[in-house]
Amino acid sequence: MNDTTLSLENSTEDRASLLLISTWTWTAFALLFVALRFYCRLRLIRSTWWDDWLILAAVASTTAMSIIWTIYANGGGCRHAASLTPTQRVNAGRLNWISQPLCVSGLTTCKISVACLILRLQSPTPWRTRLLVVLCTIMVLTNITVVVIMFTQCTPVRMLWDPESAPNGHCIASNVSSTMSQSASSYMAFIDLALAALPVHMIWKLQIKKSKKIAIGVLLSTGVSAFGFAIVKIVELANDANRTDFTWATVWLFVWNAFEINLIIIAACIPTLVPLFEIVWNHRSTTYFSSRRRPTADGDSFPKQSFRMRHRLGSVKSDTESGKDILGVKNSIHGHSEEIRAPRDARDETWQTDTTNRIVSSGKIAITKQWSVVERT
Incomplete structure (x- = not known):
């Protein structure tokens, strides 16, 4: 046993606070914005569409993800793998892998929700509709492929979190799954840019004052910030192949996933809160819209x-x-x-x-x- 292994076994380093504070702070904001969105839709506007229900599915995914990560962190999942007992490593590994499809589903549904919101707001432009459908279809197929590879890279699948339980099992090279995840994340980052650019193009064609165009364009494109988190996450995915210290290596990946998903959810809700802005700034009554x-x-x-x-x-x-x-x-x-x-x-x-x-x-x-x-x- 070398000095590095000894230092890791005796290490008390724990990133649990980093993961829990980051995750629950952003999730709380996302839940608040979704609640305000549905208040506007159900009480003021009294009308919902696919984008509303998809954003609800996205916030459900990120909430479930946060709950799993809380159990994960409390079980030692944010410490170095060498400092954990064999049982802790198995439990942490299982929760680690279970949470990853929730990340993928949360990202997918919130981006499709934004696309549906754009379709609802736009004039009936066939090329924009077809473009959004194609982009979202490719995204869904890509992410399904990522999840399939994720859980078929080892035979039997339990080797992902408990390799000692199947001595005759085998896994493909870990960089295959990591490369596929990086490719999918790169495409998701491109989707972030596309969903931010399309509303600006759409608003700029309207016959309204330039100042209003800028204000509405900025409002609809706040999700571009998610592009930055996506780029950082792509870099962090390179550490995902490190299965010798997977618990420590994936904490920052989880943090960036939480940032990206919840930021997109919040950005997707902001344009739908216009009735609340009217109530606060223009002193409208809650019955103004329904009347x-x-x-x-x-x-x-x-x-x-x-x-x-x-x-x-x-x-x-x-x-x-x-x-x-x-x-x-x-x-x-x-x-x-x-x-x-x-x-x-x-x-x-x-x-x-x-x-x-x-x-x-x-x-x-x-x-x-x-x-x-x-x-x-």
């Missing part, structure tokens, strides 16, 4: 008028982003063609619902997407 919206049978709400609008993605021919054909939209009611007008008492304002963006200005409703409008009976 201007009347629920429909389809689960959506519209101010003053009740229409069923069927979105025709892929059949858009007008250039909504350049402002053409968005004013004085015609509708067909009982065989008559007439202009949709807002109530006389309606003020200039922008509404965002799950299925439509409408701008009430100068007594007219401008529908920024192409719709089939049918009067409700």
Whole structure:
């Protein structure tokens, strides 16, 4: 036994505080923002969509991950492997591997949630929709591959955390899994940049003041900070191949995973909290939003008028982003063609619902997407 092994066996170094404080601080903020998001959706806006439920799945993953890491840290999982008893090493190794698919699922669902939020906010631009679908599909397939390789690299699988239990078992080279994880993380970092850039491009095409464009663009692109954490995590993944001291080597990887997942969750929730900003800054009442919206049978709400609008993605021919054909939209009611007008008492304002963006200005409703409008009976 060499001096290094002796020093590790006698070591009292423990990164448990680092892992627990980092994880639970960020998870608490993520839970708070998700709770505020659902308050806005259920109490104020009274409408939810896929992006809301996906972000709920993401915060559930990160909460479960935090609970597992708490058990892991209390069982000695943040110390040097050589300083642990054989039982502690096995238990720590098992929890270490179990937590990693939760990291992957949390990252995947929160990024898909952001993509769905962009789809909900955008005008019906086919190329942007297809791009997001392709990017997310590749991400899902890549992460599924990572998890499959993760748990098939050793036969039997228990060799991952208890190699002595299967003396006749075998594992592939550890750098194979590590390289695959680094490749997947690099693609995830690219997704962070793409999801930050697309809203800016989308907002910049709107016919609004430049100052508002900048403010909205910054608001929707706060997730770009996650790109920095993703890059650091890629560097840390190089240590993941160190199975001789896996407990000590993977603590920082867990910390960066917690930072990245929870930051994306928080960033994805910020744009949905606009009603709360209205209440705080513009002194709106909590009934202001519901009083201007009347629920429909389809689960959506519209101010003053009740229409069923069927979105025709892929059949858009007008250039909504350049402002053409968005004013004085015609509708067909009982065989008559007439202009949709807002109530006389309606003020200039922008509404965002799950299925439509409408701008009430100068007594007219401008529908920024192409719709089939049918009067409700």
